Amino acid sequence: MPDSGSLPPQPLIAMSAGALGQLMPMALWLDPRGTIRGVGPTLARILGGRAVIGTPFDVHFRLGRARARAQETGHFSNGRRLHLWLRANPGVSLRGSAVELGYRGEEGVLVNLTFGIQLAEAVRGFGLTEADFSPCDLAMELLYLQEAKAAVLGELRALNMRLEDARRSALDQALTDPLTGLANRRAFDLELSRTLSGLEGRRPSFALVHVDLDHFKAVNDSLGHAAGDIVLEYVARVLREEARRGDVVARVGGDEFILLVREVSDPEFVLAMGRRMISRLEQPCFYAGEPCRISGSIGIALSVDYVEPDGAQMLADADAALYVSKREGRGRCTLAKPGQADSSG
Amino acid sequence: MHGLINKAVQTFLRDNYGAALWRHVVQEAGLDPNGFEAMMHYDDDVTERVLQAAMGALDKPRVVLLEDIGAYLARVEPLRRLLRFGGADYWEFLASLDELPGRTRMALPDLEVPRLSVNAANGGRFTFEVEGPLPGVSAVMAGLLRAMADDYGALALIEPSETADGRELVQVALLETDYAEGRSFDLAMPGAVEAHHA
Incomplete structure (x- = not known):
C-alpha cells in the first residue's frame, strides 16, 4: 500500500451528504470505530430509516468473503472488495468497496455498496424502484434480463411441451418396429x-x-x-x-x-x-x-x-x-x- | 421474420377477431393450420401474406391494422413490462427508444426489431426515424407508443408519417408526462412470468 504522505497532494473533493447520496444511493460512512455516521437514501431504506445513524456497523452487517483480509479502521482498507450480508435479511448480500477518509482514515471510511446476485429478491423485499438505483448501476438491465429470460423460457417450455405431445402422438401412430423396420x-x-x-x-x-x-x-x-x-x-x-x-x-x-x-x-x-x-x-x-x-x-x-x-x-x-x-x-x-x-x- | 412477431400478429388477430377470422387468414395466406411458433424463423413474405389476408378480411387500411397491432403488443403483459424498463416516466421511455434493438438483443440475439433514431427532440416534441423489416413499421411503432403513453399516464399526440423520400417517421408531441394515473409498474416481477399462449 503506497504511503499517501509521500505523494504530491491531491485536490480534495468536498460535497454535501445529499449530493453524495444522489451519486451513491447505497453509500455508507463509518467512523474509525465502526459506528455509522451516514447512509445513502436507498441503504437507509433497506436498514429501516435514518435511525441507523449512530449505531454500530456490526449490528446490521456481517462480513462475507473479505473477513479474513479485514484490517484496521474497523474492517476495511482502501480499494478492497467487500462482501456483506444483511443481518436482518440473511438472504440479501451486498458488495462494494471502501475508501479511507481523512489522513490514514482518521475520518473513517466511505463504503459504496450495490446488490449482489439476489437483486430481484431485494427489489421485491424492499419494494425498490428505479429511483433507488444509481443510473450507473446495471441493476435495471439485470432485472430486465431476468424478466426477458423468464418470458423466453416460458415460450420455449410451451414449445417443448407441444413438441413432446407431437412426438408422443407420432409414436402412438407409428406403424413400424424401430429395431427391425418391420410392421408393428x-x-x-x-x-x-x-x-x-x-x-x-x-x-x-x-x-x-x-x-x-x-x-x-x-x-x-x-x-x-x-x-x-x-x-x-x-x-x-x-x-x-x-x-x-x-x-x-x-x-x-x-x-x-x-x-x-x-x-x-x-x-x-x-x-x-x-x-x-x-x-x-x-x-x-x-x-x-x-x-x-x-x-x-x-x-x-x-x-x-x-x-x-x-x-x-x-x-x-x-x-x-x-x-x-x-x-x-x-x-x-x-x-x-x-x-x-x-x-x- | 422472427416467429415472435408472426405469433404476435396471430394472437392479435385471434384475440380480437376470433378463431374463424384466423382460420380464414390461415387459408388465405397458405399457412400451417397450427399457426406460428414463437421460437422459429419464417420467410418475410409469410408475414406480408398474413397482413394482406387480414386487411382484406377486416376491410382495414394497412396503416390502421398496423397501428392496432402495435397497440396490442404494448398490452401483452410480459412485453409491456419489458418496455417499461426503458424509463421511469414517458419522457425517459421515449429517450431510451434508440436502445430498443440493443435491449432486444440482450434478450434474444436473433430478434430484429424496428430501429428508432431520434431525429429531433425539441422540448416535448420528438421525431423518430423508424427502420424496420416491413413497410408500415412506423404505424406499428405509433400504435405501440400511443399505448405506452396510456400505460405511463402521459398525454401525447403521436402520428406516423414519412419524409419526402419515403423514410418512415413517427412524430410525438408530449403534452404532459403526468396527465393520468397510468398503470402500475412494480420492478419486482409479480410471480413467474407465464408463457403467453394464443
Missing part, C-alpha cells in the same frame, strides 16, 4: 382388417403365418441384448426375403412375428415357405465371433379353410398351431384346424 402390431392389425373388409363377395385366400423364435432367450442370456438385436435383425431379413411382394411381415412381440401372405390357398405352398424360413433361421448368425443359434416354430392359418374368415379366430388358430409345433419339438410348421382355438381366449 398396430400396422399388422390395420392391414389384416383392411384385407378382411375388402373381401366381401369374394372367396378370401390369404394365410397368417405366426412365427415364434426358439432358443432366443438363451442367446439373449448368454451373449447379451446386443446379440439378441442382431438376431432379430437377421430374422427380419429372412422373413422379408421369404415373403413375396405385397405380403405383410410384422414383429408383434419380443421374438414373435406374423406374416400375412396374400393370394394363397394351397397349404403345401405355405408349409414349404415356413420350412424354408426355419431352415434359414437355423443357420447361425455371428455376434462378436460367437455363433447365435436359434430356430423357429410356426403355426399357419389359411383363410380358405373358413366359411367366414374372422381375423381374431384365425390369429388364435394360428397361435394354437404354433404351440402344437412347440410341443412336438420346435423347429417345425403346423397347419391350424379352423376353430381349433377358443378365439376369446
